[in-house]
Amino acid sequence: LALQVLEYAIVSMPGAPLKKALLEKKIGKDISGRYNNYILQPYFNITAKNANEKDKDEFVNIIRTELVKLVKDGIDKNSLLAALNNYEFQYRENDFGSYPKGLMYSFQIFDSWLYNDEKPFRHLEQNEQFLKLRKMIETDYFEKLIEKYFLNNTHSSVVVLVPVKGLTTKKDEELKDKLAGIKAKMSDEELDMLVKKTKALKEYQETPSTSKELDTIPVLKREDLSKEVEPFYNKEIIKDGVKIIRHDIFTNGIAYLDMCFDITDISLELLPYLSIFKGVLGYMDTENYSYSELSNEIGIHTGGLYQEINVYRDVENPDKYSIKFEFKGKVFFDKILKVINLIKEISFNTKFDDTKRLYEIICEGKSNLQGSITSSSDSAAALRNLSYISKVGNITEQLKGISNYKFIEDLEDNFQEKKQELVRKLKDLAKYILRKDNLVIGYTANDEGYKFLEDSIGILINDLSNNNKYAELFKNNNFEKKALIKNEGFKTSAQVQYVTRAGNFMKHGFKYDASLRVLRTILTSEYLWKNIREQGGAYGCNCTFSKSGESYFSSYRDPNLSRTNDVFKNVPKYKEEFETDERN
Numbered sequence: 240l241a242l243q244v245l246e247y248a249i250v251s252m253p254g255a256p257l258k259k260a261l262l263e264k265k266i267g268k269d270i271s272g273r274y275n276n277y278i279l280q281p282y283f284n285i286t287a288k289n290a291n292e293k294d295k296d297e298f299v300n301i302i303r304t305e306l307v308k309l310v311k312d313g314i315d316k317n318s319l320l321a322a323l324n325n326y327e328f329q330y331r332e333n334d335f336g337s338y339p340k341g342l343m344y345s346f347q348i349f350d351s352w353l354y355n356d357e358k359p360f361r362h363l364e365q366n367e368q369f370l371k372l373r374k375m376i377e378t379d380y381f382e383k384l385i386e387k388y389f390l391n392n393t394h395s396s397v398v399v400l401v402p403v404k405g406l407t408t409k410k411d412e413e414l415k416d417k418l419a420g421i422k423a424k425m426s427d428e429e430l431d432m433l434v435k436k437t438k439a440l441k442e443y444q445e446t447p448s449t450s451k452e453l454d455t456i457p458v459l460k461r462e463d464l465s466k467e468v469e470p471f472y473n474k475e476i477i478k479d480g481v482k483i484i485r486h487d488i489f490t491n492g493i494a495y496l497d498m499c500f501d502i503t504d505i506s507l508e509l510l511p512y513l514s515i516f517k518g519v520l521g522y523m524d525t526e527n528y529s530y531s532e533l534s535n536e537i538g539i540h541t542g543g544l545y546q547e548i549n550v551y552r553d554v555e556n557p558d559k560y561s562i563k564f565e566f567k568g569k570v571f572f573d574k575i576l577k578v579i580n581l582i583k584e585i586s587f588n589t590k591f592d593d594t595k596r597l598y599e600i601i602c603e604g605k606s607n608l609q610g611s612i613t614s615s616s617d618s619a620a621a622l623r624n625l626s627y628i629s630k631v632g633n634i635t636e637q638l639k640g641i642s643n644y645k646f647i648e649d650l651e652d653n654f655q656e657k658k659q660e661l662v663r664k665l666k667d668l669a670k671y672i673l674r675k676d677n678l679v680i681g682y683t684a685n686d687e688g689y690k691f692l693e694d695s696i697g698i699l700i701n702d703l704s705n706n707n708k709y710a711e712l713f714k715n716n717n718f719e720k721k722a723l724i725k726n727e728g729f730k731t732s733a734q735v736q737y738v739t740r741a742g743n744f745m746k747h748g749f750k751y752d753a754s755l756r757v758l759r760t761i762l763t764s765e766y767l768w769k770n771i772r773e774q775g776g777a778y779g780c781n782c783t784f785s786k787s788g789e790s791y792f793s794s795y796r797d798p799n800l801s802r803t804n805d806v807f808k809n810v811p812k813y814k815e816e817f818e819t820d821e822r823n
Contacts, residue, residue: 247322254531269606321538328542486683497681498566506715526588557787575691616737624741675704745788755784
């Protein structure tokens with residue numbers, strides 16, 4: 240646990256000493272760290288992405304020099320405290336999103352139980368460890384960890400991954416030659432046997448499981464499912480002229496704050512810059528904090544403070560939508576005033592003029608987006624597909640898709656010529672977005688927690704009202720839907736494909752119906768799964784039918800293109816012939 244805290248404090252958090260030192264020497268454009276403690280022999284690594292091979296020795300020397308300095312001068316206590324708080328908050332909150340808690344707990348149990356029969360709950364029972372580590376911050380415990388496990392550790396290696404142009408083609412040719420050589424040495428009997436085995440495999444893949452086999456799988460019956468709807472806890476309150484939506488729910492002493500700024504009428508000119516604006520808030524120096532000090536303050540006093548851009552459709556009218564810029568924070572009740580002051584600091588005092596830091600953030604953002612698009616190319620392709628079908632799809636794609644990546648890539652490539660314009664646009668966005676007249680606050684806590692918000696929120700609302708005069712200045716919603724539907728492909732360095740096909744059933748006279756959720760399950764778990772994953776060799780498949788009519792089919796890590804597209808095209812035929820029983 241201490242090494243996890245150390246990794247975050249000295250490598251990963253904004254302004255972390257190792258990250259900062261490497262970026263300042265231009266060793267890579269994105270620095271990341273990882274401590275893997277889920278295996279018998281854990282490892283700790285530091286990675287510089289988009290670096291030059293010739294800088295290998297300097298990379299190692301900088302890391303060693305910084306580690307020696309940290310041992311000699313000591314690690315920033317606030318950074319350690321922020322890192323420790325970050326992990327402790329996650330541990331206490333235990334929020335696994337859409338994943339079942341029991342399943343995630345079982346994974347954590349195996350992290351120790353696999354290697355020690357007497358300690359199955361080691362990773363679940365950590366209150367005592369956090370308490371112990373909190374005391375250790377005031378000692379040289381963490382510095383001694385660096386000395387023992389990094390500086391005096393002989394079990395270390397340096398790995399350099401260098402791209403080689405044409406390597407995939409070369410390897411394909413080598414494999415082709417190798418297989419041809421194997422085939423040439425095979426007898427006719429061996430070849431016949433191989434053909435028979437291949438046919439047998441194909442037949443096995445295409446033969447459905449018997450009813451007897453399927454009956455061994457336990458399933459819920461309809462009567463096991465509750466038809467009771469969970470109630471909404473929404474209470475509207477007006478405070479200092481701002482609407483607050485209260486959700487009165489027990490949250491174990493944690494308050495969830497959502498400041499939602501409506502920017503639906505933002506000008507087309509400013510739209511692409513929104514993702515940059517979101518990415519710099521909290522990661523640049525402000526009037527009262529350096530960005531590393533700001534990161535410490537957020538880590539010490541909150542369970543997270545971040546920004547999101549979301550496009551919401553009107554549930555009654557799919558053609559209507561709203562764009563929101565949101566501040567989201569989670570804190571213990573007594574820290575509400577602190578988080579509001581931090582939001583205030585980030586909103587009004589960020590030094591956008593620091594172009595050196597801006598460039599670092601853009602490089603890191605591009606690297607992260609590149610990784611995200613490469614690993615979730617099915618989502619990127621679907622988003623791109625939907626951008627040709629609707630205005631909402633077009634806006635979302637510009638904010639989060641391939642268009643956004645291209646925009647950031649261009650900013651990085653031409654930063655010197657565009658940096659002054661970028662600074663001006665970020666300042667314009669701060670004035671346009673952060674206003675009182677376009678704000679709605681969402682707050683989740685019980686009565687005790689709400690009292691803390693009521694006593695504190697006014698200090699922020701009053702400052703926001705000064706920006707109301709900018710409401711019309713940057714308003715010019717003129718988004719035009721792309722007229723042409725394109726069939727297109729994008730090349731990446733992956734050796735697999737991600738195939739999508741999209742459309743809108745409402746434009747063909749159909750309405751959304753809840754049975755489409757059942758159809759989605761039938762297609763994803765049955766038809767697409769068998770044809771694209773089991774028989775086609777792809778790693779995954781998906782389909783979605785939305786309430787707006789926008790729908791798509793997709794494949795994930797797929798060796799096929801036209802074959803998969805044919806599977807998509809045959810969905811109507813499969814649906815017409817589909818028959819099943821009550822159990823299914």
